Amino acid sequence: MTTSGPEHVAVIGAGIVGTCAALALLADGRRITLIDPAPPGGPQAASFGNGAFISPASIIPMSFPGLWRQVPRLLADPAGPLTIRWRSLPALTPWLIRFLLSGATPARVRRTAGILNGLLGDAPGRHAAIALGIGQPGMIRHDGLIYAYPTRADFEAEALSWTIRRENGLDWQELDGGALHQLEPALGPSYRFAAYLPSGAWCTDPGGYVAALAQAAVAGGANRRHARATGFEVMAGKLTAVQTDHGPIACDAALVAAGIASGALARAAGDRVPLVSERGYHVELPGATGGPARPIMPADGKMANSPCATGLRAAGQVELAGTGDAPDWRRAEILLDNMRRAYPALRFDAALLRRWLGHRPSTPDGLPVIGPASGVGGVHYAFGHGHVGLAAAPMTAAIAAAQLAGRPAPIDAAPFAAARFAGRMFRAANR
């Protein structure tokens, strides 16, 4: 319990980041209003449909040396993991340039990975503690994660990534084909090597977890408002209320945790953050048999396969397009085809198959935005987690709670400041 800092905080967005933050702020004794027009953990949120990985190995950013040379080949492959809607290209170009530059050298990748390690290194333990605290310990499982490769040579082709992981303290076991298939008999014989992370965890029901976190926040005293935040009311440079489509909500501070919608709210608080949607897809197969017993990431399919409570899920793909553009369900078909290849004995009822499109809220440098707004006193940010928001949410919440209380954050939060984008010529590419 603390008495310093704002008494009443409006948390904007009830995804994994907003709900974890609401609980952390409640634990500090603050009054919370949790604002979201949609049900927490519903399909509108990235937190609903992700791959369920809570992996300390996710510290490697998407941008890496030489990627720019691979982009044409990746885009030319209709069944590959990356696609772009060409009419979005002009708007996306500034973000893409910055993205490619952010990983252009091993030194840059090392810097980003080191910072992400602070967010992700103890994510499994933090999530386990949160799940226990809300009476849902079974929602976070600690039975390890598998990164499967066709051959050891394919693993070694990613030597830079695994070396950087090792430098950041990650331990894994290397499994040859025999050991791998003993651990995961469903995986096809074309996978003959794996890195097994015993420390990795996963969430059995990402959407249900967020709903349970929001419920726990309300049970703990948070006020839930079904409204869409549209801006801020400010007096003498200081926040007095969050404007919503259902009228103003008076508060002393606000935390912007609205996923892909956060860019527009940050602009209203004085920061131009280059946030775009890396659109991703999932297919989910309720009642499937012949799939993995624990999450596996087959390296060639670039997807997360997780045996969620709602069905066996394949999540992945990066589609660069506007947030409002229609889904291209061929991307989900690719995931399904990849899964069929990875698990030859997979059986499922096609009539039950579910498909989903969601928006990874992504900055070009692979780091989230956590910290105070430049233009409005009392507005803070917790968004832009791209590919790692599920894993990074507990530490993000701990940082935000510390910043609002005026106490030192558990890790150095300077690299997450919105001000890092100030003065640069970036344009948010989402319409």
Ligand SMILES: Cc1cc2nc3c(=O)[nH]c(=O)nc-3n(C[C@H](O)[C@H](O)[C@H](O)COP(=O)(O)OP(=O)(O)OC[C@H]3O[C@@H](n4cnc5c(N)ncnc54)[C@H](O)[C@@H]3O)c2cc1C
């Ligand atoms: C295919 C795919 C696979 C992924 N796999 C993984 C994985 O395995 N592990 C991992 O760690 N991460 C993964 N991610 C990333 C992760 O899902 C996201 O980073 C994370 O969910 C972002 O959480 P969030 O709370 O910031 O945003 P969201 O979950 O999108 O939640 C934002 C909330 O804000 C609400 N909102 C929007 N606008 C407003 C407004 N104006 N006012 C109020 N509320 C508003 C929305 O309704 C929503 O509920 C994956 C993402 C995708 C798409």
